[in-house]
Amino acid sequence: MRIGVLGSGLMGGKLGTILARAGHELVFSYARSERKLARLARDAKADARPGTPREAAERADAILLAVHWSRVDDVLGRAGDLSGKVIVTCTLPMNDDDSDLVVAHVSSGAEELARKVPEARIVAAFNTVPSEVLFDVYEARRKARRPSLLYYGDDRRAKNVAAELVRAVGFDPVDAGPLRVARHAEPSALLVARLAYEGKGGPELAYRIERFGK
């Protein structure tokens, strides 16, 4: 796939590097310096190049949205026409100091995003995982037991794209249902992040989701 990364920070930089190494064609865009984008593309050692958000979006089969919530409108505006585009969002609707969600309970960041770009096909994935584990998951991708990762959305084509990308990174994709599942997934992602970032002194966290019946 041709993948355009909008937001080349911790998530976009790592996911983009992994997806390029997995054989996809990458454009890294949207960082505060063009040199950083060029460095990411060079360090990926794969089919990756730096570009503007418009260049990242225009030929993309999938757009990876990985910016802070406060930058979403800006980067979408720079990306141009997103009609029919698949947007895989890992963006959480955080406030400016990243202490809390600004959208929750009766809506979610994923649903708000779908309202901002109604002409695009939105699916949420990767937002429930700390970026720190991504390279380890990718390195272990051929092991028998792969960690699961949720994705959710209302558009079948976008969900198929997300499942393929989730698999390429080394997770087993789990279809968690429609986009409104984000109302539950986004707050739980915040909980996981809080525990993960408490560092060595923090609690060890294990969580497991089981399905009962059908």
Ligand SMILES: NC(=O)c1ccc[n+]([C@@H]2O[C@H](COP(=O)([O-])OP(=O)(O)OC[C@H]3O[C@@H](n4cnc5c(N)ncnc54)[C@H](OP(=O)(O)O)[C@@H]3O)[C@@H](O)[C@H]2O)c1
């Ligand atoms: N990090 C995680 O583990 C994690 C986990 C789950 C979900 N998420 C979500 O994923 C999204 C991205 O998170 P992140 O940790 O990757 O954030 P980040 O490291 O801050 O990356 C955001 C990107 O936006 C760029 N940017 C910010 N302001 C800009 C501006 N004015 N002009 C141009 N570029 C600008 C940054 O540029 P620079 O590179 O130059 O700083 C960076 O490349 C967020 O919504 C977050 O909630 C993150």
